[in-house]
Amino acid sequence: MNLDYLQTFIAIARESHMTRAAEQLHLTQPAVSAQLSKLEDELGQKLFDRTSKGMVLTEAGRTFKVYAERSLAAMEDGRTALDELIGLRSGSLAVGGGATATTYLLPPVLGRFHEEQPEIRFFVREQSSQQSIVDVLEGKLDLGIVTLPIKAPNETREPISRLEIVPWVEDELRLIVPPDHPASGAKSFEWGDLDGQPLVLFEAGSAVREIIDERVEKAGIDLDIVMELRAIESIKQMVAQGIGAGFVSQFALSRADEGLRCLKDPISRRLAIAYRSDRTQSPAARAFFEMLQSQSSAGSDSSLSS
Amino acid sequence: MNLDYLQTFIAIARESHMTRAAEQLHLTQPAVSAQLSKLEDELGQKLFDRTSKGMVLTEAGRTFKVYAERSLAAMEDGRTALDELIGLRSGSLAVGGGATATTYLLPPVLGRFHEEQPEIRFFVREQSSQQSIVDVLEGKLDLGIVTLPIKAPNETREPISRLEIVPWVEDELRLIVPPDHPASGAKSFEWGDLDGQPLVLFEAGSAVREIIDERVEKAGIDLDIVMELRAIESIKQMVAQGIGAGFVSQFALSRADEGLRCLKDPISRRLAIAYRSDRTQSPAARAFFEMLQSQSSAGSDSSLSS
DNA sequence: TTTTGGTGATAAATAATTGTTATGGGTGGT
DNA sequence: ACCACCCATAACAATTATTTATCACCAAAA
Numbered sequence: 001m002n003l004d005y006l007q008t009f010i011a012i013a014r015e016s017h018m019t020r021a022a023e024q025l026h027l028t029q030p031a032v033s034a035q036l037s038k039l040e041d042e043l044g045q046k047l048f049d050r051t052s053k054g055m056v057l058t059e060a061g062r063t064f065k066v067y068a069e070r071s072l073a074a075m076e077d078g079r080t081a082l083d084e085l086i087g088l089r090s091g092s093l094a095v096g097g098g099a100t101a102t103t104y105l106l107p108p109v110l111g112r113f114h115e116e117q118p119e120i121r122f123f124v125r126e127q128s129s130q131q132s133i134v135d136v137l138e139g140k141l142d143l144g145i146v147t148l149p150i151k152a153p154n155e156t157r158e159p160i161s162r163l164e165i166v167p168w169v170e171d172e173l174r175l176i177v178p179p180d181h182p183a184s185g186a187k188s189f190e191w192g193d194l195d196g197q198p199l200v201l202f203e204a205g206s207a208v209r210e211i212i213d214e215r216v217e218k219a220g221i222d223l224d225i226v227m228e229l230r231a232i233e234s235i236k237q238m239v240a241q242g243i244g245a246g247f248v249s250q251f252a253l254s255r256a257d258e259g260l261r262c263l264k265d266p267i268s269r270r271l272a273i274a275y276r277s278d279r280t281q282s283p284a285a286r287a288f289f290e291m292l293q294s295q296s297s298a299g300s301d302s303s304l305s306s
Numbered sequence: 307m308n309l310d311y312l313q314t315f316i317a318i319a320r321e322s323h324m325t326r327a328a329e330q331l332h333l334t335q336p337a338v339s340a341q342l343s344k345l346e347d348e349l350g351q352k353l354f355d356r357t358s359k360g361m362v363l364t365e366a367g368r369t370f371k372v373y374a375e376r377s378l379a380a381m382e383d384g385r386t387a388l389d390e391l392i393g394l395r396s397g398s399l400a401v402g403g404g405a406t407a408t409t410y411l412l413p414p415v416l417g418r419f420h421e422e423q424p425e426i427r428f429f430v431r432e433q434s435s436q437q438s439i440v441d442v443l444e445g446k447l448d449l450g451i452v453t454l455p456i457k458a459p460n461e462t463r464e465p466i467s468r469l470e471i472v473p474w475v476e477d478e479l480r481l482i483v484p485p486d487h488p489a490s491g492a493k494s495f496e497w498g499d500l501d502g503q504p505l506v507l508f509e510a511g512s513a514v515r516e517i518i519d520e521r522v523e524k525a526g527i528d529l530d531i532v533m534e535l536r537a538i539e540s541i542k543q544m545v546a547q548g549i550g551a552g553f554v555s556q557f558a559l560s561r562a563d564e565g566l567r568c569l570k571d572p573i574s575r576r577l578a579i580a581y582r583s584d585r586t587q588s589p590a591a592r593a594f595f596e597m598l599q600s601q602s603s604a605g606s607d608s609s610l611s612s
Numbered sequence: 613t614t615t616t617g618g619t620g621a622t623a624a625a626t627a628a629t630t631g632t633t634a635t636g637g638g639t640g641g642t
Numbered sequence: 643a644c645c646a647c648c649c650a651t652a653a654c655a656a657t658t659a660t661t662t663a664t665c666a667c668c669a670a671a672a
Contacts, residue, residue: 001309001310001381002307002308002309002659003308003309003377004307006381018619018620019618019619019620027660027661028660028661028662029619029621030620030621030622030623030660030661030662030663031659031660031661032620033620033622034621034622034659034660035659037621038658038659043384043385043388044388044392045388045391045392046586049584049585050619050620050621051584051619051668052618052619052620052667052668052669053618053619053668054619055620056445056585058585058586058588059391059397059398059586059588059589059590060388060391060586060588063384063387063388063391064384064387064388066384066387067380067381067383067384067387068380068384070380070383070384071309071377071378071380071381071384072377074373074374074376074377074380075307075373075374075377077373077376078349078369078370078372078373078374078376078377079349081369081372081373082349082350082351082366082370085351085365085366085369086350091365092365139362278355278357279362279364280352280355280364280365280366282364282365282366284365308629308630323648324648324649325647325648325649333631333632334631334632334633335649335650336631336632336633336634336649336650336651336652337631337632338649339649339650339651340630340631340650340651341630343650344629344630356648356649356650357639357648357649358639358640358648359639359647360648361648361649
């Protein structure tokens with residue numbers, strides 16, 4: 001059963017005239033005649049009475065017309081819905097990332113995107129890079145903002161082969177210290193300065209924590225970790241309260257020169273965008289991905305709010 | 307665009323597997339593949355991501371699926387609606403007729419029909435035979451109960467050629483007189499008896515009145531028409547009140563032997579069923595027509611209530 | 613009455629679509 | 643490295659749709 005038949009049927013009903021309907025449909029009259037006959041055969045009932053003046057709907061025809069129009073309208077709506085997806089006039093976007101990304105990097109970009117495409121709905125999930133990778137592989141996320149290097153996950157059976165990792169922005173971790181700390185006001189620090197000092201760190205398992213742990217081990221010092229937290233703002237508050245020093249992303253600091261840098265060996269990390277290259281990206285995801293990339297190259301300042 | 311494509315699309319989405327979908331559809335895998343490709347080409351977007359494990363809906367696919375199902379459901383509903391028409395589980399029926407038919411003849415038949423086909427809706431219109439003919443020709447009525455002979459109408463441009471007139475029941479007009487009338491209790495009358503007598507008759511233009519007028523003229527007598535009415539019951543009431551004698555259909559009388567007959571030349575008329583033979587009769591109309599015919603042959607008694 | 617103009621239906625040839633069989637490329641598991 | 647399974651593609655066959663030309667029919671006009 002062809003939907004064109006329904007279109008033809010509707011046209012004949014509208015015109016009450018087969019030849020005129022044929023012209024409108026850019027078909028010849030015999031073609032229309034054949035289409036209608038097939039439709040009638042398939043439905044088992046005559047839809048029109050043929051008169052010398054034209055076509056008159058039978059009761060069956062009047063009854064069926066409603067449903068034919070409904071069916072065609074549904075298809076038309078479907079086409080429109082797909083066009084809206086492409087035109088970013090509808091659709092949704094799921095993005096995952098760590099605390100730094102979701103708290104400081106994504107909001108300005110999301111704000112700008114939302115301004116341009118107000119009809120797109122967002123889902124932003126703060127979670128570990130590992131979890132973001134898994135979710136991207138399983139299709140739960142369109143895009144994941146992760147810290148490099150990534151480790152292959154073992155919690156999923158999805159193949160990792162087509163996971164695309166595109167480097168995004170470079171981040172540097174800075175040491176922040178309480179106001180009454182000896183190093184307060186300094187521009188830099190060395191690992192030896194931290195030996196035995198009380199520290200407030202991200203909880204184990206986070207990407208930031210792993211970087212710190214690795215550096216600490218290399219420096220051969222002992223840390224006095226007095227607190228493990230999940231939120232950057234919490235760490236900043238704890239440090240301000242004098243509980244200890246802590247490491248946070250440069251993007252979490254209001255001024256670019258804030259925080260102490262490790263001069264000899266800057267604690268840098270690269271954030272990347274992860275997605276499945278073997279899955280069709282929704283138009284919204286593609287558009288947002290491109291905005292992410294243009295933002296990273298344009299604004300090298302810490303806020304990214306350009 | 308073929309509706310089978312939508313069916314195929316739905317099947318693939320349901321199975322997440324093209325080959326399995328093909329089996330269910332009794333097609334080969336390449337056929338299904340081609341259908342999906344055509345659908346995707348027509349919509350301008352990929353509906354599935356092809357993986358080594360099977361098919362995964364894209365956002366476009368998820369979006370479109372809703373509309374595809376809606377379109378298919380509408381067609382299915384349309385088929386069901388047509389089947390219900392045939393099975394007399396839905397539909398409507400418009401019948402027109404004169405006072406005798408709509409008041410005394412149709413009710414018992416309609417009652418029986420409604421008992422058998424309770425889902426059919428009726429429209430019964432009491433009007434002149436002329437108007438019924440016009441309405442049948444214009445498609446406003448499925449069937450018309452008319453008094454023979456019919457005259458060609460000139461109020462419509464519809465061709466009269468295909469108007470089918472099927473004789474139905476024979477009716478006899480009887481004279482009814484007031485209780486204190488000299489002829490009260492008699493079985494018959496002659497036209498001479500009515501000369502100068504007060505009479506209560508149907509209004510001019512009705513089929514019954516035309517028959518009476520014709521006979522009166524032939525008999526060469528003068529009538530004292532004191533009242534013209536439209537409803538049979540009104541005439542009976544007026545006669546009962548002693549206002550004058552009147553003519554009514556035998557079917558309007560409770561007993562078959564009631565009323566006075568014109569022995570020498572019974573005032574008979576034939577009622578007929580009119581319909582357009584060049585229009586498809588709805589299943590309900592056909593069924594009702596057949597019931598009308600079987601009733602007329604079966605019950606020759608005055609009530610037709612068998 | 614015959615004629616004429618307009619209706620949709622039909623026949624035959626052609627065009628387009630659809631389906632099948634056979635095969636290939638790619639991916640993931642053994 | 644191979645195998646099994648997925649879908650895509652190619653070539654051919656079958657089916658379906660469309661066009662052109664023509665017909666039968668009806669109604670209105672001559």
